[in-house]
Amino acid sequence: MKVKIAYIEEPPFGWADVDHTVTGADIELAETVLRAIGVTRVEHHLTTFAELLPGVENGRWDMNVPLFVTPQRMTRVDFSLPVWAISDGFLVRAGNPMALNSYESLAQRDDARLGIIAGQVQHHAAQKAGVSDDQIVLFDQQAEAIDALLTGKIDAYASTALGNRILADRIGHELAAAVSHPTVNVEGDSSPTGAFSFKQGSHELKDAVNRQLRMYLGSADHRRRMSRFGLTENEIDPVVIG
Known part of the structure; x- marks a missing residue:
């Protein structure tokens, strides 16, 4: 099973090293979750921010790295559970x-x-x-x-x-x-959340990702992996379930 995920150059969330290896907090989380649900090949696609939503909508790739969840974006794509909260x-x-x-x-x-x-x-x-x-x-x-x-x-x-x-x-x-600085998102939430996004109707992949996220978010392994990229309890705890 292969999944193609789009990302943008934005450390610490995603970027390509000098040896062209794609890394970052969002990439690490995506690969860890996808491998756990049985994906054998993860293919990365570098794009621009403006192309993230159109690309997944049109089926050019299967999912996007996390981006902020907004009501307008929810009319275009299906989001996973939130994976971080960042001001x-x-x-x-x-x-x-x-x-x-x-x-x-x-x-x-x-x-x-x-x-x-x-x-x-x-x-x-x-x-x-x-x-x-x-x-x-x-x-x-x-x-x-x-x-x-x-x-x-x-x-x-x-x-x-x-x-x-x-x-x-x-x-x-x-x-x-x-x-x-303190910020308030369009819905008045002081801790805007980010989530993976999928083409609307891609229930099988989204549901499998969500099942794994429910088990994995906030775990010791999750916190250890994210700490390598500067994410702390401040970004993780607001989205941990239970």
Whole structure:
């Protein structure tokens, strides 16, 4: 049994090493769960964020790495049980020269520019907090947004707080810093959750994944594997069942 899973380059959730090995917290969880349900071959497909939902809808692959669950996305795909809960944060230049620590603080600076990956939930969160469209710069790839930040084309990059901490470590704290801030998703939940997604009607695969997730999430092995990528009880405990 083969399952094709799509991912995007977004450490610590998924990326390809220099030897082209695909790794990351979401990749590790997917492979562990899929192997446990009898999948003998896991095929990874690198794509852009904008293509995740259309790709699985059209059957180009079988499932997506976890992304935030929203009512709008639920009309297009079927989601698994939640696998993590993560709030937003900014990646800024070292020293945070504009003192940006929330969407609201950025909205108050007419000269501040915020980079966001097109289609991600941070776009709605920023708009809801008062960030104007003129202040928002959309990108297709994370690497483009980081380059824009480091070259001064934008003043902050909005993504997950966890992901930005990993990015700051990789880029170097002499160049960039991660700023965590409280965020509220479109439904008012202070801990937005992410889940695998499938083509609507793919009940066999989704149900098998969910059965394994119910047994596996929060286990010692799950926590150990996720800790290698920086996920802690803060991200895991809110989605552990029972």
